[in-house]
Amino acid sequence: MIIETHGLGKSFKGHRALQGVSLAVPEGGIYALIGPNGAGKTTIIKTIVNIVRPTIGSATVLGVDSRTLSPTELSQIGYVSENQQLPARLRVDAFLDYLRPFYPTWDRGLEQAILRDFGLKGDARIGELSHGTRVKVALTCALSYRPRLLVMDEPFGGLDPLVRDELLEKLLDQAGEMTVFVSSHELDDIEASTTYVGYLENGELKLQDDLAALSARVRRVRVTVRGTAMAPAHPPAHWLDITLERSVLGFVDIAFADDRLRAALAGVAGIESVDVEPVALRSIFTALARAGRRNADAA
Amino acid sequence: MIRHIVRKDLKLLWPLAAAVAALQIITTVLLMVPGPLQRAASIDSGEYGWVSNGLMPLVCLLGLIFLVLTVIHQDRFPGTDQDWLVRPIARRTLVLAKVAFICIAGLMPIFACDVATGLLERLPPGAVIEASAARSLLLFGIVVLPTALLGVVTRNLADALVLAVIILVVVVLGSIAASELKFTPQLLSTSHGWIIQLALVFAYVIVVPALVALQFIWRSTNVVRWLVIAVLALSPLVLLLPYRLALVAQQFASLGSGTPFLSFTADPKDPGQLSWDDEKGGRHLLSEPMARIGIPIQATLEAGLDGWRIDHLTYRIVSPDRGVLYQDDDLAFGSYQLPVVDGQNDAVAKAHAFLPVRIVKDAIARHGTLEFTLWLTAFQRSYRGPTATLDGAALDASSRCRRLSDRSDAGTKCTSTHPIAACTYVADDLGRHLEASWRGNNCRQFLYAPMPMSLWRDPYFTADYPGASSTARPDGMSAERQWLVVNFVPRAHAVRALKVALDGMIPKINPVAVHSKDGHGSEARFGNPSAPVADRQGMIYVVDRAENVLRRITPAGEVTTLAGVAGECGRTDGRGAQARFCHPLGLTIDATGTLYVVDAGNLLIRQVSPTGDVATVVKIANPSTTPYPEEWLHDGEVTRAPDGSTYIVAQPHSPGGIVVRIGPDGAVTKVAGYYDPRPPQRPGDSF
Numbered sequence: 001m002i003i004e005t006h007g008l009g010k011s012f013k014g015h016r017a018l019q020g021v022s023l024a025v026p027e028g029g030i031y032a033l034i035g036p037n038g039a040g041k042t043t044i045i046k047t048i049v050n051i052v053r054p055t056i057g058s059a060t061v062l063g064v065d066s067r068t069l070s071p072t073e074l075s076q077i078g079y080v081s082e083n084q085q086l087p088a089r090l091r092v093d094a095f096l097d098y099l100r101p102f103y104p105t106w107d108r109g110l111e112q113a114i115l116r117d118f119g120l121k122g123d124a125r126i127g128e129l130s131h132g133t134r135v136k137v138a139l140t141c142a143l144s145y146r147p148r149l150l151v152m153d154e155p156f157g158g159l160d161p162l163v164r165d166e167l168l169e170k171l172l173d174q175a176g177e178m179t180v181f182v183s184s185h186e187l188d189d190i191e192a193s194t195t196y197v198g199y200l201e202n203g204e205l206k207l208q209d210d211l212a213a214l215s216a217r218v219r220r221v222r223v224t225v226r227g228t229a230m231a232p233a234h235p236p237a238h239w240l241d242i243t244l245e246r247s248v249l250g251f252v253d254i255a256f257a258d259d260r261l262r263a264a265l266a267g268v269a270g271i272e273s274v275d276v277e278p279v280a281l282r283s284i285f286t287a288l289a290r291a292g293r294r295n296a297d298a299a
Numbered sequence: 300m301i302r303h304i305v306r307k308d309l310k311l312l313w314p315l316a317a318a319v320a321a322l323q324i325i326t327t328v329l330l331m332v333p334g335p336l337q338r339a340a341s342i343d344s345g346e347y348g349w350v351s352n353g354l355m356p357l358v359c360l361l362g363l364i365f366l367v368l369t370v371i372h373q374d375r376f377p378g379t380d381q382d383w384l385v386r387p388i389a390r391r392t393l394v395l396a397k398v399a400f401i402c403i404a405g406l407m408p409i410f411a412c413d414v415a416t417g418l419l420e421r422l423p424p425g426a427v428i429e430a431s432a433a434r435s436l437l438l439f440g441i442v443v444l445p446t447a448l449l450g451v452v453t454r455n456l457a458d459a460l461v462l463a464v465i466i467l468v469v470v471v472l473g474s475i476a477a478s479e480l481k482f483t484p485q486l487l488s489t490s491h492g493w494i495i496q497l498a499l500v501f502a503y504v505i506v507v508p509a510l511v512a513l514q515f516i517w518r519s520t521n522v523v524r525w526l527v528i529a530v531l532a533l534s535p536l537v538l539l540l541p542y543r544l545a546l547v548a549q550q551f552a553s554l555g556s557g558t559p560f561l562s563f564t565a566d567p568k569d570p571g572q573l574s575w576d577d578e579k580g581g582r583h584l585l586s587e588p589m590a591r592i593g594i595p596i597q598a599t600l601e602a603g604l605d606g607w608r609i610d611h612l613t614y615r616i617v618s619p620d621r622g623v624l625y626q627d628d629d630l631a632f633g634s635y636q637l638p639v640v641d642g643q644n645d646a647v648a649k650a651h652a653f654l655p656v657r658i659v660k661d662a663i664a665r666h667g668t669l670e671f672t673l674w675l676t677a678f679q680r681s682y683r684g685p686t687a688t689l690d691g692a693a694l695d696a697s698s699r700c701r702r703l704s705d706r707s708d709a710g711t712k713c714t715s716t717h718p719i720a721a722c723t724y725v726a727d728d729l730g731r732h733l734e735a736s737w738r739g740n741n742c743r744q745f746l747y748a749p750m751p752m753s754l755w756r757d758p759y760f761t762a763d764y765p766g767a768s769s770t771a772r773p774d775g776m777s778a779e780r781q782w783l784v785v786n787f788v789p790r791a792h793a794v795r796a797l798k799v800a801l802d803g804m805i806p807k808i809n810p811v812a813v814h815s816k817d818g819h820g821s822e823a824r825f826g827n828p829s830a831p832v833a834d835r836q837g838m839i840y841v842v843d844r845a846e847n848v849l850r851r852i853t854p855a856g857e858v859t860t861l862a863g864v865a866g867e868c869g870r871t872d873g874r875g876a877q878a879r880f881c882h883p884l885g886l887t888i889d890a891t892g893t894l895y896v897v898d899a900g901n902l903l904i905r906q907v908s909p910t911g912d913v914a915t916v917v918k919i920a921n922p923s924t925t926p927y928p929e930e931w932l933h934d935g936e937v938t939r940a941p942d943g944s945t946y947i948v949a950q951p952h953s954p955g956g957i958v959v960r961i962g963p964d965g966a967v968t969k970v971a972g973y974y975d976p977r978p979p980q981r982p983g984d985s986f
Contacts (some may be wrong), residue, residue: 071387
């Protein structure tokens, strides 16, 4: 595993931002960490790159405890965050000149190619760039030294679709060479390339799986009955986002298995048809988020 | 990696760094080049002198502080979104890079200006570099480190300024509270300022890295910033350092019984044709632009100097009728004056300063003559050199004095033209300051004086003062202080007297100590003893002007009250405790061992037998041709002539001095000297 956390916990002034998070990111592929605002995604990422020290538990990155990351490991980790504060008064080329000596693997050809693709001008002051362009600069800085691990914290937040597409395209170009650990709300576009996904809620990791496996076991189910559909008195815990529309009972089954669904529907009278379809990653996230919110309201 | 970070910061901050450097250069140039802003103008309280002497150095200092805060905030510490946090930069590397930047962009210009100033003044290059580096180091310790501390716990410059104001308010409120509580730290207003500076530097050197490390590791800015506020606000507490600790430190800094002295080698014969002697005896004419800068003055402190450093050098110019015209004694944060230490061998250290020509010319044109006195401070212990007068005759005397000041000529007698010329050693009641001073028209044989601390351990005197039986007086000391005056009488006795007196005054560090108490050695207490004299048996007598008693000190150090009652003022004759004095001052002794006391409060000359019988022998009359006794009896030195006349050497107002004869009938006549009826304005008052 390129990243592993063990019972990671972090408290800020009594607020528990993370509670016993144990995640594992295998090397290669893209790991998407999803979760609603305030779930603790940024805290996990900052803990992984040793910006924040965990209150309890530990994180291992590139085989090293995150608290003891040395320049050697950091030179293999790329980091892009929507809140990253780049030196505003430096020009882009001066910033790249500054960073280059810190990374033995820096590839100037790649740097120039990315700059060209992004249409970045070297003589522009970073502070005068738009938010999207600053993220492009940050991504250029992160990709140019071909990191083993690229950590991205909400990199697409606040970007217009065009810029987001450019970033994604460049990211996906390079993704084969490295492991990408990304937290983002914008999952539609990276869904095709995401290999692992983790779902974080209220500082707890609710779900973590290979995306293919997750897709295989999450299904949207629509049950059509004669007359008016009624929700079961005690629906299974793995049914999320239960909806009733006249004669249709809909839900997302996050532990889908044919026989198990059949057994669960045995108590439902007058079933006319059962439609089962795959669920997009965004829908899984939405369903999980709604369920989490309902549980919180109930609590 | 440090280089890359420094280069990045330079790219970002070069305009600010250049501005700060330019300020420093402008200040230096203003102070060097003749004009209304030159430091020399301050003698006349010039209209614009405050710009170059006060405002510009302050602006330079603020510029340095701003630069430090700015460079720290290029990669600020508080927060979790800074780019440097995820770069492969070791945190210690970042800190060292910031330090390097501050040294290069902040301190280097100051250092360069200091060096340039020194070299323009033709000072030895090695000494110039040493002195300049010392000042830069001091700035680093006392200014840069605490400023950097503010920088690492603040989120932006505005935050840093707010925090600085908070600290300032805390310090000011603390000072006001201390003032209201009548609290005066022991080290304040003493000659141990260097200890405060060293303590601050030492504290910051320890505290700053600790807090920075804490901030790095802990990253709990709010907690650390409160710690920083506490540390910076509590910094003034170094003033509370125990005085005895200071003494111990000072003692460590000295090396036993040295015998340093000053030789004054300035030779400004004619301000129009200025010349000076160099170290090898060569004479040089001051050439342009040297003449525009100043007359080089060199003071030499010789012998026992291993481990000593000359701290700074002060010179002051005194006009006969206007008092102190000019004084230059401030080394701190000014590049205009560059006292330099030259030579670190065991034998000699030299200090250099410049007497601005403009001042000399102006003063001589205005007053005809000009006295100036050179003070040299080694580890904040001040020694005052001979007072020289800038005219032809005095210059000759000065030259002669210089020859006689050579150690090999210690016993050579020198003709004095001034009746008050004397060598006096004084110490305050806390023993904080012991000073060798030379009065008069500068030509006296040089008396070797041990370093003050040496006295405590190994008194060593080779004083050879002809007939100096009663010439001690507190010279130029502030009146509100309690000074112990020690006289040089026959050598062995003088040593003993000094030793006993010093032992006796040590306990007075305790403010509740009894002021007058008989006893042996350290058990004894004095109020304000003065005018020690010795009889043939080696008994030392002193009058205690504060306690109104006459005290006797045996060679073994046993102190007893011979006559008078401590604290009681009166004019009764009688034996021992039956007698009363009121503010006794002068004391002398004749060949039979009979003592004569100038009882200033009663305007009497009192005779005291060795057994303590007190009788009034003369009533001093108020004369019409000389100053009233009330004016000069406060510090007169007295001797008794065989015909029953009493001669008092007095100095009503500096620089005038008179010798007064009080005849057997009490008639007062002036024998010699000059009397200036104007209020005193003494050059040494601030010392």
